[in-house]
Amino acid sequence: MAGILDTVDQRTQLVGENRLEILMFRLSGRQLFAINVFKVQEVLHLPKLTLIPQRNPVVCGVVNLRGQTLPVIDLSQAIGMRPLTPSDKSTIIVTEYNRSVQAFLVGGVDRILNLNWESILPPPGGAGRAHYLTAITKVDDQIVEIIDVEKVLSEIVPMSSKVSASKLEDPLLAKARGREVLLVDDSGVAMNQLRETMAQLDIRTHSAGDGLKALKLLKLWADSNADVPNKLLMVITDAEMPEMDGYRLTTEIRNDPRLQDLYVVLHTSLSGSFNEAMVKKVGCDDFLSKFQPDKLVDTVRKRLQMLEDQGKI
Structure with missing residues (x-):
């Protein structure tokens, strides 16, 4: 699925139409999760993983992808679920958020789906995993949880709001x-x-x-x-x-x-x-x-x- 992204011209056709495309995947269980396709660069098998000292517990290590060194984040562990075990058969989703590129280790990619934002609802209140969700939707009678990646990343590298x-x-x-x-x-x-x-x-x-x-x-x-x-x-x-x-x-x-x-x-x-x-x-x-x-x-x-x-x- 390395070529999942369309051109900018094609992607902008969704703009103003209140539509989005989500990439659905699983982590350490059967539950489906998703992120916006617009933030995904590619999906591929995990390249050679290099461990780094004093890393955040949810960071598995780093990989070199076409000359760029990227951190690999265990998304399952990052949202409070059972950690994943990296292997050469593991799948990573390479994303860009807030001018930074990182890879998320996932259990497996499901598919891409085009939806109307009206079918995307706020997450339920309460503790647990909902703490890491921005929204939920239903696909084929199954709940899909859309992850708040900004929150995940902010817990690894805190964001500052202080003005110079x-x-x-x-x-x-x-x-x-x-x-x-x-x-x-x-x-x-x-x-x-x-x-x-x-x-x-x-x-x-x-x-x-x-x-x-x-x-x-x-x-x-x-x-x-x-x-x-x-x-x-x-x-x-x-x-x-x-x-x-x-x-x-x-x-x-x-x-x-x-x-x-x-x-x-x-x-x-x-x-x-x-x-x-x-x-x-x-x-x-x-x-x-x-x-x-x-x-x-x-x-x-x-x-x-x-x-x-x-x-x-």
Whole structure:
């Protein structure tokens, strides 16, 4: 399955249609799990594994793949299940998240499936494995659990939300104090990072766990005669979310005359070249890879500069 990825042009056909493709696989049992195909580079048998000293317990070792050294993460152990035993017959899924490439050791790959985000639901509450899920869906009467890879990776290499002191000294950022932004993300890790970064700018935040909830909130404000594009400095939205993704959310915003002038920033762990095509298609104003607090502040500054140039602040 090494060639599972389509071209950028083909993949962007799903954008704005509220659809996604998932790669389904098993870990240490019969339960099916999945991740978004957009984040997968390839699937292959485990190359020669090299152990490394003082590694995180869920990191099996590293492999060399076409000159690139990649960590191999036991995804089963990382989400609290029985560890897998690596062998030359093992399967790895090579992925790119937040500008980093890593391989996940899995029990075996099942298939790729094209779904509508409306069939993807938030995970059930409670402890256990749900702690590592962003969503669930049902395929052939079987529950498929979609893993929160951002959380898995953040526990191996913690993400910082601290903004550089030199960034915060910018006098233009003083005009951000008291402004409001809407944050849209289904990942608790990403949402906390956004809130903590915004708090350093004294920006008030509203939040929604998926695009549909965000759209309902925006329309509620508009129905109450609020000038929503003026109320919010920007909307910062994830791409992939249950029920309604960030691309469809942007499309819906652009189709509502009361909301269409909102400044929308796509904030995602998907690869940059792919998102540049997607941003252009759905009409986002900007794109930012996740877990870059300084660049997030740069995005806020860019928006403030636009408003200042327009005489609106």
